[in-house]
Amino acid sequence: MSDVKTDILVIGSGIAGLMYALKVADTATVALVTKKEAMESNTNLAQGGIASVFGGTDTFDLHIEDTLASGDGLCNRDVVERVVKEGPGRITELMQMGVQFNLRRQKEGETAGPTDFDLGREGGHCRNRIVHAHDMTGREVERVLLERVRNHPNITLYENHMGVDLITQSTRLRRGHVTTTHEDFCCGAYVLERSTRRVMTFAAKITFLATGGAGKVYLYTSNPDIATGDGIAMAYRAGATVANLEFVQFHPTCLYHLAAKNFLISEAVRGEGGVLINEAGHAFMADYDPQKDLACRDKVARAIDTELKKSGADSVFLDITHKNPDFVKERFPGIYAKCLSFGIDITRQPIPVVPAAHYMCGGVVTDIHGRTDVHHLFAVGETACTGLHGANRLASNSLLEALVYADAAARQSLEDLRAENFPPLMELPAWDDVGTTDSDEMIMVNHNWDEIRRMMWNYVGIVRSDKRLERAWRRIEAIQKEIRDYYWNFKVVPDLIELRNLAVVAELIIKCAQHRKESRGLHYTLEYPRRDDRRWLKDTVLRRPFVG
Ligand SMILES: Cc1cc2nc3c(=O)[nH]c(=O)nc-3n(C[C@H](O)[C@H](O)[C@H](O)COP(=O)(O)OP(=O)(O)OC[C@H]3O[C@@H](n4cnc5c(N)ncnc54)[C@H](O)[C@@H]3O)c2cc1C
Numbered sequence: 167m168s169d170v171k172t173d174i175l176v177i178g179s180g181i182a183g184l185m186y187a188l189k190v191a192d193t194a195t196v197a198l199v200t201k202k203e204a205m206e207s208n209t210n211l212a213q214g215g216i217a218s219v220f221g222g223t224d225t226f227d228l229h230i231e232d233t234l235a236s237g238d239g240l241c242n243r244d245v246v247e248r249v250v251k252e253g254p255g256r257i258t259e260l261m262q263m264g265v266q267f268n269l270r271r272q273k274e275g276e277t278a279g280p281t282d283f284d285l286g287r288e289g290g291h292c293r294n295r296i297v298h299a300h301d302m303t304g305r306e307v308e309r310v311l312l313e314r315v316r317n318h319p320n321i322t323l324y325e326n327h328m329g330v331d332l333i334t335q336s337t338r339l340r341r342g343h344v345t346t347t348h349e350d351f352c353c354g355a356y357v358l359e360r361s362t363r364r365v366m367t368f369a370a371k372i373t374f375l376a377t378g379g380a381g382k383v384y385l386y387t388s389n390p391d392i393a394t395g396d397g398i399a400m401a402y403r404a405g406a407t408v409a410n411l412e413f414v415q416f417h418p419t420c421l422y423h424l425a426a427k428n429f430l431i432s433e434a435v436r437g438e439g440g441v442l443i444n445e446a447g448h449a450f451m452a453d454y455d456p457q458k459d460l461a462c463r464d465k466v467a468r469a470i471d472t473e474l475k476k477s478g479a480d481s482v483f484l485d486i487t488h489k490n491p492d493f494v495k496e497r498f499p500g501i502y503a504k505c506l507s508f509g510i511d512i513t514r515q516p517i518p519v520v521p522a523a524h525y526m527c528g529g530v531v532t533d534i535h536g537r538t539d540v541h542h543l544f545a546v547g548e549t550a551c552t553g554l555h556g557a558n559r560l561a562s563n564s565l566l567e568a569l570v571y572a573d574a575a576a577r578q579s580l581e582d583l584r585a586e587n588f589p590p591l592m593e594l595p596a597w598d599d600v601g602t603t604d605s606d607e608m609i610m611v612n613h614n615w616d617e618i619r620r621m622m623w624n625y626v627g628i629v630r631s632d633k634r635l636e637r638a639w640r641r642i643e644a645i646q647k648e649i650r651d652y653y654w655n656f657k658v659v660p661d662l663i664e665l666r667n668l669a670v671v672a673e674l675i676i677k678c679a680q681h682r683k684e685s686r687g688l689h690y691t692l693e694y695p696r697r698d699d700r701r702w703l704k705d706t707v708l709r710r711p712f713v714g
Pocket of ligand 1: 181200377378430525
């Protein structure tokens with residue numbers, strides 16, 4: 167018997183999940199589950215803003231060309247064109263919903279029009295085109311969307327509920343063991359209610375995965391704790407195709423301070439004139455790229471990695487002290503306050519920074535409507551791989567992608583539900599944990615969490631090699647076996663669920679990285695330091711072998 171029956175199950179409460187839920191809820195019933203408090207998401211931490219073309223000397227063609235250049239040959243041009251062209255409409259819509267973006271300062275006597283945005287600039291963009299709400303854009307978007315979701319009569323929000331596994335038509339339940347056929351469809355999910363530790367059954371006609379990224383698979387990350395790649399792992403286990411997981415974006419500038427867990431120093435700081443210097447005070451980016459501090463993220467991250475390895479220093483520094491202090495405080499109030507709380511006055515001192523895992527360009531493969539190849543399963547946002555980012559995401563294109571695809575997926579979902587032959591809600595088998603006990607070996611979970619993250623940082627990080635990837639592969643195989651043995655004997659708890667997912671995502675990243683024998687975009691490997699279009703101008707595609 168199912169615990170919850172709904173037209174649409176949304177998993178995740180970042181920009182993708184919230185926006186989609188709002189767009190379908192006037193017509194369909196929606197259950198929205200999210201594994202912690204609803205605000206906890208990558209979205210909530212997004213600082214820089216949303217890239218889009220709003221006049222001046224900017225054009226759609228320029229934004230398209232910048233996106234394609236960043237993607238290093240692997241973007242899908244049709245997808246890029248569509249996302250870029252829909253940008254202004256989606257941002258205007260956000261504004262109409264109540265999101266307050268910064269407007270351009272006006273000359274005396276002028277009044278700003280509603281879309282006279284104060285456009286920021288970030289690396290890889292040839293024009294100022296980042297619409298932002300100070301340096302807390304994501305928080306502002308999340309605030310408005312969440313408030314609307316909480317007030318919508320057709321949406322039931324389940325906080326502290328964690329998706330464990332998707333349920334497909336061919337799911338045969340042996341304490342959650344999932345087996346799939348190639349012509350499968352999704353009919354809901356098993357969800358852990360954290361307070362009671364009970365696994366509930368959610369039956370849904372359509373399931374929408376919006377679980378965000380997987381930064382926690384690396385030791386150093388800008389991502390919050392929720393980013394454990396759950397959606398990618400769940401979809402892969404359910405038989406969906408995933409792709410391009412070797413392309414992990416490392417943000418060049420995370421605050422380096424022992425007490426700061428994962429605080430990002432936005433690229434917009436460099437956009438406003440911030441300069442990277444090493445311990446000796448040398449502005450080193452000129453030695454690496456003609457675009458200097460505004461080069462693409464992968465180039466900046468690799469340059470910092472090289473500087474750190476050369477000098478043995480703990481960090482490099484980002485210097486914006488030459489700018490007017492009042493301007494810095496007004497443009498970056500969040501960064502200014504946070505750094506000051508650690509004793510760093512950014513108007514007077516350079517900021518110590520290091521690179522950290524930031525964004526997952528690969529993910530669950532979807533079509534132009536956000537559909538995966540498991541029927542009735544959609545994936546949107548950082549969990550998805552749409553073809554927009556190719557081998558490297560252009561800064562501030564991800565919130566944009568989530569908005570455009572949430573809209574497309576909502577339209578497609580409503581059309582699907584209207585179809586006469588759409589399957590009705592299924593009765594689903596309850597979660598079966600007969601024979602399992604409470605864990606007496608949580609040390610295995612903690613140990614493997616740490617080991618995966620350190621191993622991925624050391625062997626599958628910014629610079630890779632055949633030998634390091636081979637070592638990583640051997641380790642992840644052994645860890646996977648331990649987790650499998652453990653998983654089926656004990657009752658599931660959040661840390662174990664996340665560990666199981668982290669291990670799957672780590673394995674997929676390693677597999678993709680081993681497969682690609684060239685360097686392109688975010689994947690850089692010592693044995694094959696050049697891009698090889700003849701052999702590798704294609705996505706790395708993986709699908710779980712059919713299990714009968
Ligand atoms: C520090 C930082 C700054 C950034 N700045 C920018 C920027 O300026 N511009 C830009 O375009 N992009 C930026 N990004 C990237 C961007 O924020 C993300 O790609 C985007 O917000 C992803 O949105 P999402 O809805 O896909 O996922 P998220 O916003 O991460 O939301 C995922 C949701 O899924 C939930 N969830 C996860 N697993 C489960 C599960 N098993 N069960 C239930 N719920 C689950 C989470 O709790 C969360 O609610 C930034 C990212 C970071 C970390």
